[in-house]
Amino acid sequence: MSKQLYVFVRFFKTEAHRDSFLRGDLYMNRLKFFKEYEEQDACNIGDKHEGTSGWYQPDQIRMTIQDPVTGKDHLIQDFAGPILIGMTRHNDYHVYCMSAIYGDNESKFETFEDLKASMALDVETGDLGEYCSIIEARVFIERLDKVLKTEVQAGNIVGRGLVEYFDPETFSGSFDEDQAIMRKKNCFSHQKEYRIFLYNGSSGDDPRAINIGDLSDVAVNCHKADLNKHMAINLK
Numbered sequence: 001m002s003k004q005l006y007v008f009v010r011f012f013k014t015e016a017h018r019d020s021f022l023r024g025d026l027y028m029n030r031l032k033f034f035k036e037y038e039e040q041d042a043c044n045i046g047d048k049h050e051g052t053s054g055w056y057q058p059d060q061i062r063m064t065i066q067d068p069v070t071g072k073d074h075l076i077q078d079f080a081g082p083i084l085i086g087m088t089r090h091n092d093y094h095v096y097c098m099s100a101i102y103g104d105n106e107s108k109f110e111t112f113e114d115l116k117a118s119m120a121l122d123v124e125t126g127d128l129g130e131y132c133s134i135i136e137a138r139v140f141i142e143r144l145d146k147v148l149k150t151e152v153q154a155g156n157i158v159g160r161g162l163v164e165y166f167d168p169e170t171f172s173g174s175f176d177e178d179q180a181i182m183r184k185k186n187c188f189s190h191q192k193e194y195r196i197f198l199y200n201g202s203s204g205d206d207p208r209a210i211n212i213g214d215l216s217d218v219a220v221n222c223h224k225a226d227l228n229k230h231m232a233i234n235l236k
Contacts, residue, residue: 002106003162005137007231008194009099009121011128011224018131022216024143028094028198029207031181035091043187044126049168051093053180054085057172082168086180093157093181093199094208100137100162100194101231116233122190123224132227134220143212144196151210156200163193 012018020027037046058079065074099121109115141160148158159178165186175183181197198210222230 002104004103004105005100005141005162005194006103006119007101008135008137008140009101009227010133010135011099012131012133013129015131017129018133018221021133022214022219022221024211024213024215025209026096026144026196026212027207027209028096028196030091030205031093031095031197032091032205033207034095041126043185043190044128047184047188049084049185051086051090051180052084052175052183053087053090053177054083054174055166055168055171056083056085056174057170058082060172082172085174089199090178090180092203093197095181095198096196097191098194099192101192102137102162119233120228120231121192123227125190128191130224132222132224133215134222134227134230135215136218139218140212140215143215147210147212148196148198151198151200154200156198158196158198160196161194163188163191163195165189 010018010021012021017027031050034046035048035050039046058077058081061077061079061083063076065076066072067074101119101121103119107118109118144160148160151158157178159181161182163182163184165184165188168185178197182195184193198208220230
């Protein structure tokens with residue numbers, strides 16, 4: 001893995017939601033919630049393309065229709081836009097989303113300021129909430145994995161990791177199985193999302209919550225506007 005995780009940042013609309021998080025509650029909506037979420041901000045919370053497992057550019061697709069009488073094939077190639085494919089079961093996955101601050105071990109930067117800019121979160125784009133908590137990534141993952149282990153033992157599907165972004169104007173291809181949960185269009189890339197998903201085989205609209213234990217001992221809380229002030233990156 002070329003990316004080294006340092007801290008997670010979780011944004012909240014209310015202080016009550018932040019306080020619940022500090023008690024270790026991870027409130028997870030099903031993926032369909034985000035697909036159906038309506039808002040004015042583009043590339044913020046809602047994403048109708050969540051869980052897309054195949055994204056094919058129009059010039060990469062051909063459709064053939066056979067005439068049952070003559071047996072002649074009719075070729076159709078004039079598609080108006082990309083052809084999208086998705087797995088219906090992914091709609092029922094429960095997901096939890098955070099932002100991550102990480103270093104990329106394979107990237108090189110001309111200046112130290114360029115390095116700092118690559119790691120900082122963009123708090124101007126979109127609106128995930130005015131309140132936020134900063135959590136050390138290593139500690140969070142240690143506590144999370146204990147809970148995910150019990151989910152696996154119960155026969156459930158689990159996953160976690162950084163979301164990867166693709167350019168919807170140029171990308172043409174597919175994502176294997178649950179990789180689709182961890183892929184989003186690059187207009188969301190400012191969020192630097194780290195995602196957790198769970199699937200217990202059930203279907204519906206109901207959310208669920210898991211508790212990974214009290215986080216108040218490893219959290220720093222602040223307002224979104226002050227986030228980057230609390231995370232200074234300096235040379236020794």
